[in-house]
Amino acid sequence: MAETGEEETASAEASGFSDISDSELVEFLDLEDAKESAVSLSKPGPSSELPGKDDKPVSLQNCKRGLDVLSPMDRFHLKYLYVTDLCTQDWCELQMVYGKELPGSLTPEKAAVLDIGASIHLAKELELHDLVTVPTTTKEDAWAVKFLNILSMVPTLQSEGRIREFPVFGEVEGIFLVGVIDELHYTSKGELELAELKTRRRPVLPLSAQKKKDYFQVSLYKYIFDAMVQGKVTPASLIHHTKLCVDKPLGPSVLRHARQGGVSVKSLGDLMELVFLSLTLSDLPAIDTLKLEYVHQETATTLGTEIVAFEEKEVKSKVRHFVAYWMGRRDPQGVDVEEAWKCRTCDYVDICEWRRSSGMLSSLREPKAKKLK
DNA sequence: ATTGCTGAAGGG
Numbered sequence: 001m002a003e004t005g006e007e008e009t010a011s012a013e014a015s016g017f018s019d020i021s022d023s024e025l026v027e028f029l030d031l032e033d034a035k036e037s038a039v040s041l042s043k044p045g046p047s048s049e050l051p052g053k054d055d056k057p058v059s060l061q062n063c064k065r066g067l068d069v070l071s072p073m074d075r076f077h078l079k080y081l082y083v084t085d086l087c088t089q090d091w092c093e094l095q096m097v098y099g100k101e102l103p104g105s106l107t108p109e110k111a112a113v114l115d116i117g118a119s120i121h122l123a124k125e126l127e128l129h130d131l132v133t134v135p136t137t138t139k140e141d142a143w144a145v146k147f148l149n150i151l152s153m154v155p156t157l158q159s160e161g162r163i164r165e166f167p168v169f170g171e172v173e174g175i176f177l178v179g180v181i182d183e184l185h186y187t188s189k190g191e192l193e194l195a196e197l198k199t200r201r202r203p204v205l206p207l208s209a210q211k212k213k214d215y216f217q218v219s220l221y222k223y224i225f226d227a228m229v230q231g232k233v234t235p236a237s238l239i240h241h242t243k244l245c246v247d248k249p250l251g252p253s254v255l256r257h258a259r260q261g262g263v264s265v266k267s268l269g270d271l272m273e274l275v276f277l278s279l280t281l282s283d284l285p286a287i288d289t290l291k292l293e294y295v296h297q298e299t300a301t302t303l304g305t306e307i308v309a310f311e312e313k314e315v316k317s318k319v320r321h322f323v324a325y326w327m328g329r330r331d332p333q334g335v336d337v338e339e340a341w342k343c344r345t346c347d348y349v350d351i352c353e354w355r356r357s358s359g360m361l362s363s364l365r366e367p368k369a370k371k372l373k
Numbered sequence: 374a375t376t377g378c379t380g381a382a383g384g385g
Binding site for chain 2: 077078079080082083084085087091110111113114115116117118119120121136139142145146165167178179180182198199200201206207209210213217242297342344345346
């Protein structure tokens, strides 16, 4: 039966980053001489003739000068981050940065593993509800669909006890985060549990570095979800961070979808108020338990289940450290020497500056530092 | 456009 489980199909490509490859290249080049301030054109050869653009040297120069002072948030034209941005940053900050600068550079092998994981998640979602495609053109439309999803999911959670792919958003330590909770359900004891499924290519439990990242992910979800149901994520804060235009008319397909869902709203502003009321007046509790489940992709065997303790102070200080990079208060860091094994599977190992400087050198000087148990 | 822009997560 067609219980509501909506999802918009935004025409995302048109507004993606694909059309600003020129400036991306400039930004990338600039990374290398970012610390020596006030160099105008330190790369005599290539920079004076970037891909077929000898027509705007002035903007290039402005760009390069500005980059020294622009924060990564500004450089990447971001107003908010995804929860998973901070999680990949937790794995290796520099790898995350390279990933932002050179999008779509995953090896096909990795992409395939991710695709399988995504399809398993999709299959589980479809067990709970159908998907409806709602075409959207503006970001206001896309957010409206997200809000309509919340409006239908909150009562579903309260009546049926289980929902999947619940959108969350809110400010943490000065940065606005957006994410999606894999699953929320009430346990037999009546506790609200967050369940995060992690599928794995090989039938073994993850190393602790991976687990740490997963703990961080679900902890962030709880932090944001709790803030939402406690009324700490206000429409004003949302508007401030996302720069959504609450008065911009919603697209026809979104309006039709809202009407079919029994929601009559004129504007995005109305919708946001409705969401705020739904979140705060539906008797939603804070999340009681955080559960991670590791499952083998091929055989669907459960490899292990972990209950994560929520450590608010640790989560916040970790976010604060990561946000310092995004706000431009510090340079990005690579992994510590003892985690250099991560570089073995990194797509950016050949261009990584970190390996040439600081951390990695000490491992070359001290190769005898083998593990003494 | 002398400018603006975002499905999030996907696994290691």
